[in-house]
Amino acid sequence: MINFNKFYKLFNLISLSLVVASVLLLFFKGLNFGVDFKGGTLIELRSNDKNINVTSLRQSFNKMKLGDFNIKKFGNENDFLIKIEKKDTSANAIEVIKKDLTSSLGSSFNFRRVENVGPKVSSELLKSGIIAIALSLAAMLFYIWIRFEWQFSLGAILALFHDVIITLGLFSLFSLEINLSIVAAVLTIVGYSMNDTVVIYDRVRENLRKFSDIKIYELTNISINETLSRTIITSATTLLALVSIYLFGGEILKGFSLAMIMGVVFGTYSSIYIANPILVKLRVSQKTILKEDTE
Amino acid sequence: MLYFSKLRITLVSLVSIFFIFIAASNFQNPEDSFISKKINLGLDLQGGSYLLLEIDNEPVEIQKLQNTTTVIRNFLKDKKISFNDLRIEDKKIIFNIPSDNIELVQSFFLDKEGDINPYYFQYKSHQFDVNIQDNEFTLTLSKYGLIEIKTSSQDQAIEIVRRRVDEVGTNEPNILKRGNNRILVELPGLDDPMRIKSLLGKTANLTFRFVTQNNNDTFGTEMLQFEDGTSEAMVSKRIILNGENLLDAQPQMNNQTNETVVSFTLDRVGAKRFGKATSTGIGKQLAIVLDGKIVSAPVIRDTIASGNGQISGNFTFQSATDLALLLRSGALPAPLNIIEERTVGPDLGQDSINAGVIALMIGFLLVIIFMFVKYRIFGLIANITLLINLFFLVGILTLFEATLTLPGIAGIILTVGMAVDANVLIFERIKEECKKEKNNIIAFDTGYVKSKTAIIDANITTLIAAVILFFMGSGPVKGFSVTLAVGIFTTLFSVYFIARMLTGLYVVRNKEKTELI
Numbered sequence: 001m002i003n004f005n006k007f008y009k010l011f012n013l014i015s016l017s018l019v020v021a022s023v024l025l026l027f028f029k030g031l032n033f034g035v036d037f038k039g040g041t042l043i044e045l046r047s048n049d050k051n052i053n054v055t056s057l058r059q060s061f062n063k064m065k066l067g068d069f070n071i072k073k074f075g076n077e078n079d080f081l082i083k084i085e086k087k088d089t090s091a092n093a094i095e096v097i098k099k100d101l102t103s104s105l106g107s108s109f110n111f112r113r114v115e116n117v118g119p120k121v122s123s124e125l126l127k128s129g130i131i132a133i134a135l136s137l138a139a140m141l142f143y144i145w146i147r148f149e150w151q152f153s154l155g156a157i158l159a160l161f162h163d164v165i166i167t168l169g170l171f172s173l174f175s176l177e178i179n180l181s182i183v184a185a186v187l188t189i190v191g192y193s194m195n196d197t198v199v200i201y202d203r204v205r206e207n208l209r210k211f212s213d214i215k216i217y218e219l220t221n222i223s224i225n226e227t228l229s230r231t232i233i234t235s236a237t238t239l240l241a242l243v244s245i246y247l248f249g250g251e252i253l254k255g256f257s258l259a260m261i262m263g264v265v266f267g268t269y270s271s272i273y274i275a276n277p278i279l280v281k282l283r284v285s286q287k288t289i290l291k292e293d294t295e
Numbered sequence: 296m297l298y299f300s301k302l303r304i305t306l307v308s309l310v311s312i313f314f315i316f317i318a319a320s321n322f323q324n325p326e327d328s329f330i331s332k333k334i335n336l337g338l339d340l341q342g343g344s345y346l347l348l349e350i351d352n353e354p355v356e357i358q359k360l361q362n363t364t365t366v367i368r369n370f371l372k373d374k375k376i377s378f379n380d381l382r383i384e385d386k387k388i389i390f391n392i393p394s395d396n397i398e399l400v401q402s403f404f405l406d407k408e409g410d411i412n413p414y415y416f417q418y419k420s421h422q423f424d425v426n427i428q429d430n431e432f433t434l435t436l437s438k439y440g441l442i443e444i445k446t447s448s449q450d451q452a453i454e455i456v457r458r459r460v461d462e463v464g465t466n467e468p469n470i471l472k473r474g475n476n477r478i479l480v481e482l483p484g485l486d487d488p489m490r491i492k493s494l495l496g497k498t499a500n501l502t503f504r505f506v507t508q509n510n511n512d513t514f515g516t517e518m519l520q521f522e523d524g525t526s527e528a529m530v531s532k533r534i535i536l537n538g539e540n541l542l543d544a545q546p547q548m549n550n551q552t553n554e555t556v557v558s559f560t561l562d563r564v565g566a567k568r569f570g571k572a573t574s575t576g577i578g579k580q581l582a583i584v585l586d587g588k589i590v591s592a593p594v595i596r597d598t599i600a601s602g603n604g605q606i607s608g609n610f611t612f613q614s615a616t617d618l619a620l621l622l623r624s625g626a627l628p629a630p631l632n633i634i635e636e637r638t639v640g641p642d643l644g645q646d647s648i649n650a651g652v653i654a655l656m657i658g659f660l661l662v663i664i665f666m667f668v669k670y671r672i673f674g675l676i677a678n679i680t681l682l683i684n685l686f687f688l689v690g691i692l693t694l695f696e697a698t699l700t701l702p703g704i705a706g707i708i709l710t711v712g713m714a715v716d717a718n719v720l721i722f723e724r725i726k727e728e729c730k731k732e733k734n735n736i737i738a739f740d741t742g743y744v745k746s747k748t749a750i751i752d753a754n755i756t757t758l759i760a761a762v763i764l765f766f767m768g769s770g771p772v773k774g775f776s777v778t779l780a781v782g783i784f785t786t787l788f789s790v791y792f793i794a795r796m797l798t799g800l801y802v803v804r805n806k807e808k809t810e811l812i
Contacts, residue, residue, distance in 0.1 A: 044643065094636075095489050112643040118634035121347065125769070132767035139759045147752055181702055184764055184772045188709070188779070191760030195713075195753040199720065202749040230723045233669060234716040237662045241712025244658035245705055250650030252339075253705050260709070 002228070004272060005221040008280065011273040015162055022169020029172050034083070034179035035115055037129070039122035041084040041093065044074060044113035052105055054080065060104040064097065075251040079112070129183040133164070136190045144194075148201060149288050155278030156197045159270040163193045167262045181256040189263030192238070196231065196271040203227050204279065208289045216284050220276040235268045299796050307792050311683050314690030321693055334692050337700035338481060339771050340648050342641030344488035346480040347473065348456070348495060348631040355448050355629045356386065356436065363423070363434070364388055370411055376400060388423075388434040401427060404434075415439055445475045448628040453478050456631075458624035459494050478631070486640045490617070498586050498630050499621035501538035503569070506580035506592050507531045519582070521589045522608060528592060530582045535572045537626075540565025544622035546615035549605065555615045556605040559622065566602025574598035583608075585618075637770070651704035658708045659685075666715055670722060672801065673812050677718040680794040684714055687785035688778065697781075700774030710782030716753065717790040720746045721798075726812050735811050739802045743795065750787075758783050 035042045045057075057071050057080060067086040074081035094114055101109060117125075137160060145153040164186055171178060203223040211219065224231075239261065246257035321333055338345050360383050367388065371378050376399070381390040392400050404425045407414040412434075413422045422440035426433040436444070449472060456478055460468045469481035480495070482488060506528050507516055514533035521527065544559040561569055572581070573595050582592040583606050591608040610618065663681065666674040688707060692699065725742030732738040761783070764776035805811065 110640065110642070111638075112640045114636065114638040116633075116636040118632075120349075121635040128767050128769075132763055135767070136760050136763045139763065140756060143756065143759060180769065180772050181775075184702060184768060184775050187760045187764045188757075191757035192713070194756035194760075195716070198752040198756060199749045202752060206745075226727065227723075230716075230719050233665075233719045233723075234713070237665060237715050237719075238709070238712035240661040240665060241658040241708050244661060245654045245708050247654075248650060248657055249654035249705065249708070250647055250701075252647065252701055253650075253654075256702065256705060 001221075001225045003221060004224050004276075005217055005280075008273065008277040011269075012277055015270070015274060018166050018169070019162060022165045022172070025169050025172040026165075031168065031172050031178045032175045033126070034177040035117045035122070036179045037122050037126040038085070039117050039119040040086060041082075041097075041117075042113070042115040043082045043084075043094075043097070043111060045080045045082060046110045046112050047078050047080070047105075048108040048110070049106060050078075052078075052108075056105060057082070060101055063104065064100050066097075079251075125180065129180070132183060133186055133190070136187050137161070137164075140190060140194050144198070144201075147198075148205065149284070151279060151282040151284045151288060152201050152205075154282070155275045156194060156201065158278055159197050159267075159274040160190055160193055162270045162274050163189055163263055163266040166266050167259055170262055171259065176258065177255055179255065181253070182259050185256045185259035185263065188260060189267060192260075192264060193267030193270060196234075196267050197275045199230065200224060200227050200271050200275065204276075204284075205289055208284070208286050212286045217280050220279055224272055224276060231268060231271070235264055238264050299799060304796065307796060311686070311793065315683075315686045317693050318686045318689035321689065332693050332696055334689070335696055335698040336644075336648075337698045337703065337771055337774055338483060338637070338644075339639050339701045340644045340651075340699065340704075341483055342486055342639050342644040343481065343483040344485045344491070345635070345637040345770065346482070346488065346492065346495070346633055347635035348478045348480065349634045350445070350448055350452055350476045350478070350628075351630045351632055352445055352448055352476060353629075355444055356441070357383075359436070359444055360386065360388055366411065370403075371400075374403075386435065388432075390432050391430045392432060394430060397427065397430065400432065401425070404432075415443065418442075442475060449475055449478065451628040452631065455625050455627050456480065456495060459620065460491060462620045462624060463491055463494065465491070477634075484641065486638065488636070488638055492633060492636075494617060494621065495631055496633070497621055498627045499538065499624070500586050500626045501541070501622060502534045502584045503536040503572075504534055504582050504584055505531045505572075505576060506582050519584060519587060519589050521592075522585070528580075528582065528589060530584065530589070535581075536561070536565050536568055538622060539625070540568070541622055544619040546610075546612060546619045547605070549607070552607075554607055555610045555612050556607045557610065557615050557619045557622070558603065558605045559619075561602040561604070563602075566600070569602060569604070570598060570600040574600075590618075647701045648704075651701060651708075655704065655708050655711070659711050662711055662715060670812065673718075673722050673798065676794055676797045676801065677715055677722070679797065680718065680789045681711065681714055683793055684782075684785050684789040685711070687789060688782050691781050691785065692778065697777055698774055699778070700771035702771045703774030703778045706775040706778030706782065710778065710786065713757070714782065714786040714789075717750045717786060718794055720750055720753075721790070721794075722812060729811055735802055735806050735808065738811070739798065750790075754783050754787060 054071050054073065061069055061071065061082065066084050069082060069084040071080055071082050073079065094111075094116065098111065137157065140160060141153055141157045144156045167186065167189060171182070200223055203226055204220055207214070207219050207223050214222070242257050242261050242264065245253050246261065249257060317332070364381060364383060367390070368381055376396050377393060379391050381388075403409060404412045404423070405421070406412070412425070414420075415422070418439040420437050420439040422437060422443065423434040424437045426435070453470060453472060457470050460470060460480065460482070465482050466484045469483075471479045473479045480491075482491065485491070508529065510516060512531045512533070514531055516529050516531055518527050519530050540561050542560045542562050544557055547556050547558045548554070549556045576595050577598070578595065580592045580594050583590045590606060593607070606618070659681075663678040666677050668674070670677065685707070688710060721742055724746040725739055728738035728741045728745075729735070732741065758780060761776045761780040765773060765780065768776055802811065
């Protein structure tokens with residue numbers, strides 16, 4: 001048996017500082033929103049001409065006077081991703097870019113993907129993304145409250161906040177792009193982290209019923225240990241699947257799978273080191289559970 | 296307890312085989328496949344264009360206010376009620392009525408049966424809200440009056456959009472209403488939506504009007520630019536003909552001038568009016584105005600009574616074809632703006648499919664190797680279950696003809712990773728029970744019973760996330776939530792019916808074995 005409970009304090013401190021650091025990052029550095037949420041134009045370009053590189057593309061786009069833009073390689077050597085901040089949704093904006101590009105660099109281009117999001121749509125998407133995440137947190141809070149007691153519900157939700165905030169903090173730190181699929185990833189993290197917490201909580205509840213003389217501090221440790229191999233195996237298989245998406249699933253899914261990988265790691269950690277210490281702090285005992293049974 | 300009836304074994308096997316067939320039918324030719332259903336590929340996988348159009352209802356509102364103003368003027372004149380200062384100001388119709396008639400006029404405007412301010416019984420509201428202060432009447436479009444305008448212009452617009460898209464002849468377009476002022480157009484397989492975008496970007500409001508030098512034209516005049524932007528001309532506001540009088544329009548080569556023109560045919564009313572205008576207006580210039588710009592303004596040389604005519608204007612064959620198409624499909628009630636566009640080329644779509652399939656296969660392989668190493672025979676059972684689970688998942692998506700997107704494929708891979716969770720929970724529990732319980736069968740059974748609540752709670756939380764994502768997410772992300780949610784159900788089914796049966800059969804045969812798992 002591993003004594004997880006010995007490190008409750010230490011890891012709580014670490015988590016707390018990570019959360020504070022993430023909040024500060026989110027506050028001062030902010031998130032790197034993609035065109036989905038900021039509006040603008042995204043073009044994925046493949047060139048058949050080896051001489052074309054980021055520099056030559058940047059020069060040609062400079063000439064077009066489209067305002068702020070950003071060009072980077074996307075996956076392989078000949079693929080480029082261009083993001084233009086200008087919110088020009090006029091019908092021929094893309095056509096003009098195509099024409100200008102052809103006249104300055106030749107016609108060996110293939111526009112593989114074009115996304116053009118107007119300011120109204122992007123702000124709506126951002127709003128519905130935030131609502132979705134808030135709604136899912138609220139739904140989880142409510143569900144655990146029904147299935148367990150409020151102490152459990154609070155512990156689970158704090159663990160969720162921890163995971164979501166740290167994942168977003170890392171996205172801010174590394175300036176990774178936030179787009180629609182990241183919102184999907186965050187929601188899935190919420191589901192996954194909850195899933196992990198629930199399994200341990202289920203065991204805590206069962207043990208509370210079984211042993212009246214063991215303190216919650218010990219009891220959480222027993223429960224964590226009893227479910228430990230499951231926790232490890234499930235995290236491992238989920239991570240195997242996610243790493244496979246990250247490595248082989250193509251460029252578009254990279255951000256999504258990366259967010260999920262972070263989320264699974266933090267979700268697993270938080271179900272042990274956030275969700276359980278909260279139960280200890282809230283002095284959960286057999287009484288908490290018995291009340292539920294007699295009701 | 297651990298007895299599985301022959302009937303149950305047969306049923307479970309049959310269901311599994313059924314779904315394997317359905318899942319497999321995706322990879323066969325439609326003709327020789329078992330059922331004719333297939334998973335739809337999302338635009339991000341098959342390539343195509345997604346356009347979200349917003350109707351700019353401002354002109355429609357203004358038009359409505361202008362028409363209503365005219366109606367009110369005629370109505371009051373008809374009733375011989377004096378009024379003054381009838382005007383539109385800041386989207387309000389304002390007029391003054393002498394004190395003695397205020398109540399009478401008010402009763403007209405609040406009459407539920409009357410035509411002057413229609414009453415919507417379903418909304419319990421008039422078209423206009425009426426506000427009276429002293430002698431001044433102020434009419435503003437009510438909330439429901441605005442909704443009526445929006446829905447009716449959306450209904451008309453979607454019809455015109457459909458006609459235009461159909462005329463271009465793309466492959467199975469999908470045209471849907473979104474809210475009450477938006478239209479979603481999905482065009483699978485179209486990698487360059489330029490032409491459709493330019494066709495949808497035009498209102499195509501066509502009018503024939505005389506060019507005039509006379510400022511005192513009774514209908515008023517306006518200066519309009521020529522299409523090519525080189526010059527402008529003064530044009531009467533009197534409309535001789537508009538696009539509604541057109542029966543047909545086609546691009547054509549004019550044999551004499553070797554120029555591409557658009558020839559048109561008018562309906563009977565149109566032909567009559569056109570004949571009259573051309574007979575009285577010989578020598579005058581007739582401006583052909585499209586969306587506020589003059590396409591051309593030929594001089595009338597002869598009376599045209601046949602109802603056939605030509606529009607020339609430096610067209611290329613393509614632009615003549617497009618103009619003819621626009622004229623045939625009719626004018627939009629209001630301008631459309633493209634507020635969101637997403638286009639994926641077919642080769643990127645194919646690359647995404649390939650990458651997704653490779654990731655799925657590698658992910659699957661890694662997971663089954665891991666499970667086999669960890670649990671041996673039970674791992675094998677979990678793996679068989681996982682494979683059948685995949686067939687269930689793909690089979691159900693096929694049955695519902697769901698749309699598979701790239702995030703949807705990610706959802707399937709994620710399901711592979713998370714689906715073993717339920718089996719792991721059960722196996723670990725059985726392991727624990729085996730330490731306390733000598734009888735393998737009882738240990739096996741308690742393992743299943745005791746792990747149940749954890750499995751259900753754990754899956755419901757993921758399901759909640761998926762459902763919220765389904766309702767809040769858009770496009771490709773929606774596809775992810777669908778595979779995730781369906782994956783939860785197929786996982787639970789395969790774990791409780793297939794894995795349980797297989798493990799049960801194994802345990803019964805190895806009752807005496809000391810190291811069961």
